[in-house]
Amino acid sequence: xxxxxxxxxxxxxxxxxxxxxxxxxxxxxxxxxxxxxxxxxxxxxxxxxxxxxxxxxxxxxxxxxxxxxxxxxxxxxxxxxxxxxxxxxxxxxxxxxxxxxxxxxxxxxxxxxxxxxxxxxxxxxxxxxxxxxxxxxxxxxx
Numbered sequence: 001x002x003x004x005x006x007x008x009x010x011x012x013x014x015x016x017x018x019x020x021x022x023x024x025x026x027x028x029x030x031x032x033x034x035x036x037x038x039x040x041x042x043x044x045x046x047x048x049x050x051x052x053x054x055x056x057x058x059x060x061x062x063x064x065x066x067x068x069x070x071x072x073x074x075x076x077x078x079x080x081x082x083x084x085x086x087x088x089x090x091x092x093x094x095x096x097x098x099x100x101x102x103x104x105x106x107x108x109x110x111x112x113x114x115x116x117x118x119x120x121x122x123x124x125x126x127x128x129x130x131x132x133x134x135x136x137x138x139x140x141x142x
Contacts, residue, residue, distance in 0.1 A: 011142040012074065012142050013030055023066045026066075027045070028042045035075070036075065036107065037071050037101070038067050039067070039102075042059075044092055044095065045094065049094055055096070060098065061127075064100045064102070067102035071104060071114060072112055072133045075112075077139055079133040079136065081133050082134045086128070088127045090126050092126050097120065097121045099121075100118045101119075102114050110134065110135055113131075115128070
C-alpha cells in the first residue's frame with residue numbers, strides 16, 4: 001500500500017465536495033480528513049424534516065454516506081459502497097447540527113469496512129452505520 005499523503009487526501013475530498021450537489025444542498029462541511037477517516041457536519045433545516053417534524057432518516061443516512069465516501073477516498077482509490085446498514089438511536093430536529101465521523105476498521109486490497117457514528121451538537125448518538133466499500137483499481141486524478 002502506498003504511504004498516506006495528507007495533502008492529497010484533502011484535495012480528493014475537496015474535489016468530491018465540489019461535485020457533490022446533494023451534500024452541498026444539505027450544507028455539509030468537512031471538518032477533518034485523515035487516513036481512512038473523515039468528519040463532516042450539517043445543519044438540520046425545516047425542509048429536512050419528515051411528517052413527524054424530526055429529521056428524515058434519509059438525511060441522517062446521507063450525511064453518514066458522505067462521510068463514508070470521503071473517508072474511503074482518503075486512500076486515493078475510487079471506492080463504491082456495496083453494503084450499508086444504519087441503526088437510529090435518537091431523533092434530531094430542526095435547528096440541530098449533526099456530525100458524522102467515519103473510520104475504516106478493516107481494509108483489504110479490494111474492500112474496506114467502515115463504522116460511521118452520527119452525533120448531534122450535544123454529543124448524543126443519533127445513528128450508527130456499518131458499511132462495506134468496493135475499492136476499484138481507479139485512482140483519483142488530483
